[in-house]
Amino acid sequence: MDGIIDIKNIVKSYKLYDKPMDRFKEAIHPFKKNYHKEFVALNGITLSVEKGDAIGILGKNGSGKSTLLKLITGVLTPTSGEIEINGKISAILELGAGFNPEYTGRENIYLNGLMMGYTREKMDEKIGAIIDFADIGVFIDQAVKVYSSGMFARLAFAVSINVEPDILIVDEALAVGDARFQTKCIDKMKELKSKGTTILFVSHASEQVKRFCNKAVWIKNGRIEAEGDSSEVVDLYEDYMRYSNLENSDDVIELKESAEVSHDDFVIPSNPDILSLITKVNINKNKFKTFDEVEVEVEYEVYEKTIPGLLVGVALYTPDREYIFGPNTHLEKVKIPDIRGRHKVKYVIPSLPLLGGTYQLDVGLFNNEGIVCLDYKQDVVSFNITNKYFSEGLVYINHKWEILN
């Protein structure tokens, strides 16, 4: 183990009691009868954090993010597994945690400093900067029990980031601040990052994670679902969230690499209204990077002697059915085979300009310049794009910058 934080296979389970009395009954039972159910909040997390990393922790409500951070800070102990920390931690876990409600803001600053191992003299040196940063005016000498959540956040941030921690842990605290305070905190966090402080950062604003963190970990149902470059993990996570919102369930649309609707033999359908069918669609892979080559093979069958003006169209959509691009062979004056038999055409995007996300392709067979639809397959294949963070938006548009002054 050589990271600043090394976590090996930790499991954290909570005991759930139906009634408060059950906890007591269990404690005093002479034969140690169980009155609880186990709930596994974290189930085998292994993670190594290097010094200087800024790691975003992503996950739905209840996925286990706070539990993980509390284990790292030592507020909780794991049910099993090992955690090794090689540095001084400063954490903003829950607003108000670590503050004594009866003490004033100023007294709490000293209290926190002492808990971090600083002497009173050292805190005398730091307190001016902390009070300036918190910027809560006369409230600094009021008991913190009268603070608003915004004031708590200001004080907690001010203390945590001004005590030179090796590891700074921020659990959603930024969300309560206004834009100006958030900017100030991010600036300060950037400064700490540039000095080598390791930062663990939970935020529901995944764009914040993308921009601020170099790495990210996505926790799903107590396990690591994805980890790595922050931008790539955020793309995967956002896609998942988009789908789970769309479907209102935990089902994620499966990425489809190929769709086959064919039979081995060429058989003319008994229904004379069927003139032509799409029988197979294949995409070369289903995970891409921006500017990769995409190849889609479309196999189709023609049951008429000939279908004049037959065309194939391929349409690209976002998961919420935003239409991005839909070329067809007729518009591009490509003559495709239109006589009875089985045929195959290939659609190639030499350099895919989309930035990140999951996309779907529809394939259609038409005639009469696209007016009559002979067969249409919606969402016939899907693919996913993830990248290191290099731009924002949906597509990469060629551009340049010029300095004019």
Ligand SMILES: Nc1ncnc2c1ncn2[C@@H]1O[C@H](COP(=O)(O)OP(=O)(O)OP(=O)(O)O)[C@@H](O)[C@H]1O
């Ligand atoms: N003390 C506890 N006793 C029992 N269950 C708990 C306890 N603390 C947390 N849990 C459960 O463990 C799971 C993980 O909780 P945790 O707070 O770590 O999630 P989270 O990802 O931080 O969620 P959020 O985004 O809502 O803060 C949840 O289902 C929660 O109900």
